[in-house]
Amino acid sequence: MEAIRRLTHPQGLEYLLIDTPLCRAEVYLQGAQLASFTPKGAAPILWMSDSEHKKPGFGLRGGVPICWPWFGMHEQADHPQHGFARKLIWQLVDQQQRADGSVLLTLELPQSAMPSQFWPYQCKLEAQIELGRTAEVQLTTTNLDQLAFSITQALHSYFAINDIHNTRVHGLQGCHYLEFGEQKVDQQAFVEFDAETDRVYQGVPLQQKIECPNGTLVVERSNSRSCVLWNPWIAKAQRLDRFNDDGYLDMLCLEASNALDDAITIEPGQSHTLATRFGWE
Numbered sequence: 669m670e671a672i673r674r675l676t677h678p679q680g681l682e683y684l685l686i687d688t689p690l691c692r693a694e695v696y697l698q699g700a701q702l703a704s705f706t707p708k709g710a711a712p713i714l715w716m717s718d719s720e721h722k723k724p725g726f727g728l729r730g731g732v733p734i735c736w737p738w739f740g741m742h743e744q745a746d747h748p749q750h751g752f753a754r755k756l757i758w759q760l761v762d763q764q765q766r767a768d769g770s771v772l773l774t775l776e777l778p779q780s781a782m783p784s785q786f787w788p789y790q791c792k793l794e795a796q797i798e799l800g801r802t803a804e805v806q807l808t809t810t811n812l813d814q815l816a817f818s819i820t821q822a823l824h825s826y827f828a829i830n831d832i833h834n835t836r837v838h839g840l841q842g843c844h845y846l847e848f849g850e851q852k853v854d855q856q857a858f859v860e861f862d863a864e865t866d867r868v869y870q871g872v873p874l875q876q877k878i879e880c881p882n883g884t885l886v887v888e889r890s891n892s893r894s895c896v897l898w899n900p901w902i903a904k905a906q907r908l909d910r911f912n913d914d915g916y917l918d919m920l921c922l923e924a925s926n927a928l929d930d931a932i933t934i935e936p937g938q939s940h941t942l943a944t945r946f947g948w949e
């Protein structure tokens with residue numbers, strides 16, 4: 669069987685199915701979205717909502733959505749939450765199987781697909797997804813305009829932690845975060861969960877570990893000044909589309925971001941690459 673196959677989901681979205689001695693993964697062209705990733709012989713690393721219908725035009729609720737060129741709500745109400753890149757069709761521009769058994773995919777969001785009412789700048793947006801025993805997603809923004817522009821962004825990873833009541837996140841002790849409008853500091857050695865959690869940590873170390881019953885996930889970020897920790901808990905799970913009421917029990921988002929005040933300004937001719945890498949320890 670070929671290691672990389674291009675398939676079409678029954679609802680119409682095209683995706684790549686990667687099956688190598690190292691891992692099995694799916695990457696949707698919509699949003700350049702890594703939708704599943706399982707190292708061979710190990711538990712799945714990424715979570716996908718059981719009620720996700722995968723219809724074109726909806727961001728997939730799971731895997732690693734790419735939030736770009738802004739993260740979260742925009743100050744202008746008609747701008748979609750988390751930007752537009754996650755709902756558009758990207759192009760596969762390169763695929764490689766490397767000597768070490770890993771696969772490297774390169775996808776690009778064509779400028780012509782970018783809605784000019786939200787994004788008047790000329791730029792190149794490229795995602796590289798490397799799939800081996802670990803996975804890495806890199807998002808490179810290159811300014812091809814005459815003017816500088818600023819972005820916020822996130823690689824919004826949904827991790828399959830199999831029991832939120834028995835999950836701890838390490839690597840955030842002493843870090844400042846903003847949650848529901850309040851500035852706080854994490855005092856404990858680890859974060860545990862017993863309520864809705866929606867935090868933007870700023871100036872955090874570049875590695876966190878998520879300890880859950882399936883094992884310990886190591887999550888690394890680069891060129892990421894902030895990270896987001898999100899679990900909707902009971903009431904928000906009930907409000908969310910394409911999210912089962914009990915979906916909050918086995919997912920946790922730990923997102924590589926440049927969010928809020930951490931906007932990145934990119935000068936003409938310059939590039940910026942945000943990346944995250946994750947795998948079982």
Ligand SMILES: O=P(O)(O)OC[C@H]1O[C@@H](O)[C@H](O)[C@@H](O)[C@@H]1O
Pocket residue numbers: 727749750824866867896898921923
């Ligand atoms: O429903 P969306 O647009 O995919 O967003 C999901 C969540 O994404 C998180 O990153 C935000 O911190 C949450 O506030 C938000 O609810």
